[in-house]
Amino acid sequence: MEPPQRIRKLISDDNPNDPDGLRALMEKLSPQEDGAEQRLIPLMRDAVMDRAERTSLRNAAREIGMSPSGLQKFLEGGMPYTKTIHRLRLWYLQHAGNAGNSITHDEALAALRVLVHDLPPSTRAETMEAMAGCVGQGYVRIRRAVPAWVAEIRDGRDR
CATH class of the missing domain: 1.10.260 (434 Repressor (Amino-terminal Domain))
Incomplete structure (x- = not known):
C-alpha cells in the first residue's frame, strides 16, 4: 500500500541510511x-x-x-x-x-524548560516568565544583583 501524497512528500528525502524515510519524517x-x-x-x-x-x-x-x-x-x-x-x-x-x-542565559532557559515540559505549550512561556520573576525577587530580597538572564526570560526575550 502506497502512503498518501502528503506523507510521501514529507519522506521524500533520499537518505541511504534511512531507506524508509522514518528519521526524516520524525525530524x-x-x-x-x-x-x-x-x-x-x-x-x-x-x-x-x-x-x-x-x-x-x-x-x-x-x-x-x-x-x-x-x-x-x-x-x-x-x-x-x-x-x-x-x-x-x-x-x-x-x-x-x-x-x-554561574549559569548562562541558555542554561537557565534550558532548566526552566525542563520544569515546564509537561505543561500545555500555550502556558509554558507565561509560566517560565513568572518563575524567572520569582527568582529575580529572591535576588532582590538578599540584596544581590539580579542576573541579566532573569530579566531576559521574565520579559519573554530570546525564546
Whole structure:
C-alpha cells in the first residue's frame, strides 16, 4: 500500500541510511528548536565529550540514558531526537550544576524548560516568565544583583 501524497512528500528525502524515510519524517514533525536551544547543543556536546573522555563512551551514555551508538552520533555532530535532547538537557544541567560556575542565559532557559515540559505549550512561556520573576525577587530580597538572564526570560526575550 502506497502512503498518501502528503506523507510521501514529507519522506521524500533520499537518505541511504534511512531507506524508509522514518528519521526524516520524525525530524520534520518534531518541533523546531529555537536559537537558545541551538546554542545550548554545542555546550552539551562539549560537556558530554569531556565526560566520555574522562570515563568512557559507555559510561557517559548510561548516565545520560541513551545508547552508546546514539551518543557517538551526537558527538560526531548528529542531531538527536527530541526525547533524547530532553535527556541530554537534564544530564547537562546536573553536570553544569556540579561544576560550580554561574549559569548562562541558555542554561537557565534550558532548566526552566525542563520544569515546564509537561505543561500545555500555550502556558509554558507565561509560566517560565513568572518563575524567572520569582527568582529575580529572591535576588532582590538578599540584596544581590539580579542576573541579566532573569530579566531576559521574565520579559519573554530570546525564546
